[in-house]
Amino acid sequence: MMNNEPIELQVTFDDDNQVFSEGLWQLLKDIFNQQQGKVLNRNYALPMDSALQFSDIYVSSFNAGEELICRPQMKLRKAKSLLIAVCNGLNEPKIKILPHCLRGCVFVRRTESIESIRDKIEHAWAFLNNKNYVAETEEKMCLSCFPVRLTDVEERVVTYFYRGFSLAQIANIRGMHVKTVSAHKRAVMNKLNLSSSAELIHIMHNWAPNIAQKDLHIMDFRKKKLPIRKKEVQPNSRLHTARDIENVVEKSAPIKIAKQNKKETVFNILKEMCHPHSSTKGNKNEVLPLSVTEWPKTRDIADECDDSVYVARYWLTLLEKEGRVRRVWARGVRWGV
Template structure:
């Protein structure tokens, strides 16, 4: 039995992905497939993980994935024209395969099959992640404070008044956050912060350690 766990809020896409993966692995592996939602319990045990990534999420720690020791495939689903793959991916997603949500099925199929073959050829237990050596990016304490207010819907003028600092200081921190996580728009920034809040440890746990 091949175990797959999926984390994607788009139910229509998720249903399509489930059918897609079942067809691939029933054909390639000739064995049944069991699919569940990704959670802390199954994250370390499944053979394949499918996880959606908003812009910027590829730079931060992925708590659900960092304790994985069982070899397997991680498939990252993303939107937009620019691939999230870069040379300093966090250790927990170092060997991830990114697939665009608008990818042709034939291309996605080739990527998934190749990733599974590569995994089979290197099927040895994964080393426990050494987080202190990881290059994942985080927020500074001041950026955490500003991020909280942005998520509450305040603009930079409101935030400057609340924190009793100059509006240019708030604006500079906002620009730094967007630059650090390669975000292009305010919409991407808010989506990234919402994702960070919901998927990562308490907000004081992802303050700046090394940047």
């Protein structure tokens, strides 16, 4: 005897707009109950992880750019389940470069017509239930996926921007031209398919660690930690070597040296950089002056002072007028004592 019991589908809504959710719920019942003879059961109390594992249809709101970033919880989705993403951004989603866990997702807008939403849902459901369709495993899905990541410079620029600094202030702090800072900000917005600064701040607030360059990145945009690049001078025999190190300090902006001591501090830093000490056999320190081509550049001195290039150049110019430092051109402007 054949079993004529209707198929029951679990549906979960993760959307704060209850009016739209109720309208979409009625549309789903019309599509599956009346046309396909399936029974829909709406879940209200399940947590997100459990809902993703057991739901046949999952409806979630997506803000601008969220469809392009890594969302680890999405790999918990039930195999051949239908994900309906309600888009809130102004730009159209970039469907061709979606993460693997969002493949087959249906993107709809709140202002879209009912017939358009109906056609998308019916087409996606038919595709998922095709006999030739095979869902990817979690391991294969993640290993072959390359979500959007930001470079180190882009991370720094958007970090300062999220903290409330203007583009001109960021350019002054990082020693860049304001147009360069603007170009990095625009590159981040293009990567994440954003149309406004408000959308950038919103995605930074919610998903900053997910778009960092590395999975275990030391920087969290939402904390009071900003990266400051310094030069650490380490003598090697009679040769001057320098290597970049990343110092992450808990402060809202680079340290500013007190005005009354700033000029002398810049002079002392330059003197130390031009005459690094090396230990001799007699355990005495010997001064090893550098050649002109090894003198530090303005940016190197600014990094040591934890200040901008413009401020460092100002004090170096005053010291040059006093005859205490020299400026030469050797593959760039260099300073010496």
